[in-house]
Amino acid sequence: MDHEGSEVRPSNFIRNIIDDDLDSGKHTQVHTRFPPEPNGFLHIGHAKAICLNFGIAQDYSGKCNLRFDDTNPEKEDIDYVHSIQADVEWLGFHWDGDVKYSSNYFDQLHQYAIELIKKGLAYVCFLNGEETREYRGTLKEPGKNSPYRDTSVEENLALFEKMRLGEFKEGECALRAKIDMASPFMCMRDPVIYRIRFAEHHQTGDKWCIYPMYDFTHCISDAIENITHSLCSLEFQDNRRVYDWILDHLDDFNKPNRTRQYEFSRLNLEYTLMSKRKLNDLVERNIVDGWDDPRMPTIAALRRRGYTPASVREFCKRIGVTKMDNLVEVGMLNACIREDLNENAPRAMAVLNPIKVVIENYPEGEVETLSAPAHPSHEHLGKRELPFGRELYIDAADFREEANKKYKRLVLDKEVRLRNAYVIKAERCDKDEDGNVTTIYCTYDPETLGKNPSDGRKVKGVIHWVEASNAKPAEFRLYDSLFTDANPAAAESIDDIINPESLVVAHGVVEPSLVKAEAEKAYQFEREGYFCADNKDSSADNLVFNLTVGLRDTFAG
Template sequence: MSHVDTEVRPSNFIRSIIDEDLASGKHSAVHTRFPPEPNGFLHIGHAKSICLNFGIAQDYQGQCNLRFDDTNPEKEDIDYVHSIQNDVQWLGFQWSGDIRYSSNYFDQLHQYAVELITKGLAYVCFLNAEQTREYRGTLKEPGKNSPYRDTTPEENLALFEKMRNGEFKEGECALRAKIDMASPFMCMRDPIIYRVRFAHHHQTGDKWCIYPMYDFTHCISDAIENISHSLCTLEFQDNRRLYDWVLDHLDDFQSPSRTRQYEFSRLNLEYTLMSKRKLNDLVAHNIVSGWDDARMPTIAGFRRRGYTAASIREFCKRIGVTKQENMIEVAMLDACIREELNEHAPRAMAVINPVKVVIENYPENQVETVQAPIHPSNEDMGKRPLSFGRELYIDADDFREEANKKFKRLVQGKEVRLRNAYVIKAERCDKDADGNVTTIYCTYDDETLGKNPSDGRKVKGVIHWVEATTAKPAEFRLYERLFNDANPAAAESVDEVLNPQSLTVKHGFVEAGLVNAEVEKAYQFEREGYFCADNKDSTKDHLVFNLTVPLRDTFA
């Protein structure tokens, strides 16, 4: 299948390899795969891999498989399987054919292990974990052969059968590939390819008590599925030698067009952990509320916070694909979502730190309707009705009894415009015993609705508000970075770099129409930031809004 360009796309070294393979006839079609282990939720680093693998398949009119690398049942869960499927589809991609599992190939993998044993290329080793490490050697010293390395194929076949039948304890023995204990690459020093695990598997149940290792499984699964280009992150670069060694020594995979592995740099993002193990620790120790906590760098967390699939795809496009490791500024991700929401997010008004305003010359018990644009620069989005009455809420920070000329909001004795409504003037205020303003008494000019004052008064400030009798109470979750350090992975303990201010909860009010706010859909709360209704906790009776991103980069 040939590549048909529909738009000019940025090239990279992987696309250059694919172009050469198609031009030379090495491959007639492109077939990629995304192979996550179902031991946690996917994070923003996986999004880069998803966009690369599925994006390449789309662009080259090829196929991309979703295959779960489920060879470690003790750490895996069917809930993770479901979350990964949801994340891939939410990002805008669809896998080719049925979902695949490495466990689909357990029978074949077992037979390929038997083939290696029969060829004298694998043996059952009874060294314990500590002995195995000792025999492996170091980066400077070669390893030494296991005393079980020269067991005959016949004996190893019998021992491997006993492993399969559950006649050995966990850790008592393992099947190892016989390669080279003096190799400069540690992964080639007779790596373990099967181990004993008495664990229930979410796909195969209790059929197996031996499970293949990732490096043995992955290459064979790729080959079985006729993957043309197996794209991995750089930490698998050395393991490519084992990937090729396994396929080189199995009779079924000797085609010159068989799968090859290519590595690209993983995503390293400031202020972000990219280790599923460390992210799991945050969940397990209740530092966050779950994998989908809006502070987590998981795709589910970003979705809950109001990020869009398009903004994450755009971010992955901007950072590109290279072989060079680097740290990406988190401001780039924020810019992607901010740019999209600025253009597409509907506007609304919310008061997060409310203080009451009473307009003394406005008729009592009267509530009128004023019109406001849903988006200030997109008339096609239409208008929304706002209630306006004698009592309002404004933000407490928008009022001062005295202020200098730089303060463009409400000052006692001066005027300010209420957005999309009237000009008001602060006359006096009430305070509580601690000196906090509780009520601001104002007057309004009924000739100023929806237009600039015509009497020459200069009203420089504009503030947001909500009408008190129709406003809906709301909880606001304000987020900052989860970590104070740009490289939290380098810390000895995450406790050292956790930001105690990563979540602040406020209670205020929103305009009445937001009672029907769609979860995960971001609104620009004017002069506050972008917020979305929480997809787990927000209901019509208890509105909860998560901060998606501030209007500007306040974390810099």
Template sequence: MSHVDNEVRPSNFIRNIIDEDLASGKHTSVHTRFPPEPNGYLHIGHAKSICLNFGIAEDYKGQCNLRFDDTNPEKEDIDYVNSIQEDVKWLGFQWDGEVRYSSNYFDELYGYAVELINKGLAYVCFLNAEETREYRGTLKEPGRNSPYRDTSPEENLALFEKMRDGGFKEGECVLRAKIDMASPFMCMRDPVIYRVKFAHHHQTGDKWCIYPMYDFTHCISDALENITHSLCTLEFQDNRRLYDWVLDNLNDFQAPNRTRQYEFSRLNLEYTLMSKRKLNDLVVRGLVSGWDDPRMPTIAGLRRRGYTPASIREFCQRIGVTKQDNLVEVGMLEACIREDLNENAPRAMAVIRPIKVIIENFTAPELEYVKAPVHPNLEEMGERELAFGREIYIDAADFREEANKQYKRLVLGKEVRLRNAYVIRAERCEKDAEGNVTTVYCTYDPETLGQNPSDGRKVKGVIHWVEATTALPAEFRLYDRLFIDANPAAAETVDEVLNPASLEVVHGFAEAPLANAKASQAYQFEREGYFCADSKDSAPGKLVFNLTVALRESF
């Protein structure tokens, strides 16, 4: 079932193309694919592609393959393969059939390379890397033909077979397509389509010591899987010429309705890096705790921080699909999760920076219990029971000895209402040697129980609290943006734009019902923000909460 109601499905240029192809009979069904390289964890930019490819397949009652473009074994890992599958499922999508790998087609790809050699359209080249750059030319000057370009097909076949059999060292030679060294498009100047690489592959083991390049592999994989619409980001726009050239010159792919490539703008998000290489560098250098660090823009990091699949899908729908590059405000992503959690997250109380309050006229020998709604607008969520007694904790920011009329919290000699409980009045306070308030002594009015009692009391302020003897010690991880620059990719080095205050760890208390908080369960900590129990470090007896997003936009 589609995540988008077909009646309100937003149109875009890709859907228009698909509509035309179906109406004309060029295609009778829609078949897309999501083709990540397993060389890192997926990030929010990949979420856009996931939602586009899987969403289109769902909406048109078609199919979408998950295919790993695994042609670079040195940088790939089975951990990345597993994490990508988890991310796709978590976002709410399911691929068609079995997981696919480009390595499934290595035998076929080798055969297609042989076909190009036999047609005089590929040759083994022994130029070294520096010579290759020199021969390639520049954007203003055409390239020069390699001295190996006119080797006979028979000799090239023997050399390519020797490459396959391990007869050449890495970097000693490559197989290149014979296209046009004077082309204005650099990708068409006899691009490399195979190289020697003695590396263990996570799927094929040590069967191969030559590996095809992405541009050669991707188009053939699409064609073998009968993909109708191959959707990729704009940086592959020029490469579409190579995509078509490869298929144009192979006998198996001459059908008029064969796969075509279409490009859309990638997601560029403020204060965020979308380079897996740079994100990996943060992980390797220990500048973050891992790919799933809640400050990372990875899907795993967003999940650990408390983002929901629905909020990310909504974000991807709002930003739309165009051919125009732009920088999306991060506030749009934050608005999506804030709206989702405001509607669905249960409420709770937690005091992040606590000071103690002693209610001197509470003399009952036992604790009292008060009721509070789990959600103010969803009665079906029920109620929770909160202990109330002589000693409670409130947030340090909610008390001042003196304040102006704009301050609507607890002040000496004045009253404030405790959320879901009583009105209290501050009488005096104690401080430590540094002058910090440690304890506030108060009195309470036992006739004022409730959130909005009809007691006639004109108390303007309402603050949150937790009862001291039943409160649960908790660690709160307060996250800010990982980078201080809205466009960190433009910086010369990542280090110069890293935010040194991107994480603050504080210790406070949470209400007793949170003892069994489930990993990744989101809560609105009233008056504080939206938090979730950390999926790695939180457990019964050790509560760790991650700040997902503030209650309201603060930038």
């Protein structure tokens, strides 16, 4: 059966499950959720989960919640809550109803813990951390029961109440589920479901000094919200056993159409780390300039670098949804942003490594205004004005005193066309004491303005330029991969694979229209690449442009 929206994206195993559940009548409406922990910034791996959960809800005319699984107040912060909401909205999605928090359910979670205690399925354990690890066993050896495992229901209820009242120290005891210490799955060996933390919570303040563990909270929160399909990445596959055990033993949720979890492969991208811990290490050691450093894989960094929501969504669509772990080529992501910007980014001219050109037969003191399209294929985007005068800047790489026929730029005694302007001919040049060219003297043909010269002269080379008296100085941050290894997660030492050329700063000039460049909005700097004004450091008085993506791929490795 074809369901509404099913043709929008290629099918996958999750969509097949949803189709079967709708066909069988198990569910009549799809309800998903995106459940981040507010303990850091989202990265492009989370973008895949966002696009999957919200995309499925859209395609099936269902609902998708944004819920913060906020069970660890020591590592969480309201600033992360706000940044995550902004990231979801930037990607083009909106959640159903109000933002939700697992902390909204702390009273209910507490009662469900009491229910397990009353059923003899949870107990307060006083083993310390080292003892708990020792009792848990290993992958090859089963664990052994805690000496507190057979404490009576009445005593466990009293002890848990003392935990709630703050009568025990942090780490002195914890509430554990009574499952199976001989299970081949470590997560099933009597996992902790409540621990003591004397920490203020960003939503509940100091109401609680005991906090539920993630595995206990996550599945119950899904069930409370009537989530039909709980979509998680593969590292939570074993945890599903804990989730199912908990819901199987709670009266409110032991029913055929309750929440079920399905796992998909996480995103692994070349030259990129996805571990929050490792990313945090890069920030803490100042290897990068914060979580939004454009070399980071965070959504905040992608925005700062000029990536578009449409390009990220397209990338997530192309990589698909499977259960197979693989390393996605970074070229696929670059292709998505490049295709988007090629179609939509306005054009401008910037000279990153300027060298002066003097047009000797152009009138001194005169500056004329030329017209150039904002985009070569979209007339509706209008035109921009370009000052043109006797003195210009071109890129130093666009001039040689001598060159073979394959070189299509400016050469002494040869002609080249200035983009959207005239044909010029290089006559001579000045050099400094080290032999570096400082000034190129040219002549221009006033009859060659535009793309169709009146004399029919064919000039193969076209170079970009900026008129000197109106040029605006700018800083250009040229970004490359942060790592030289395509799989940095497998490296023994991150320090050994840091790319020393991951950020190269150039100082040049841009056309005056770019004084009004909007932060995060990418432009194609003709013949250079796609750049956007930095959302932190750039201003009309101090222009700073970040490289979004080159016109073609080059990799550090």
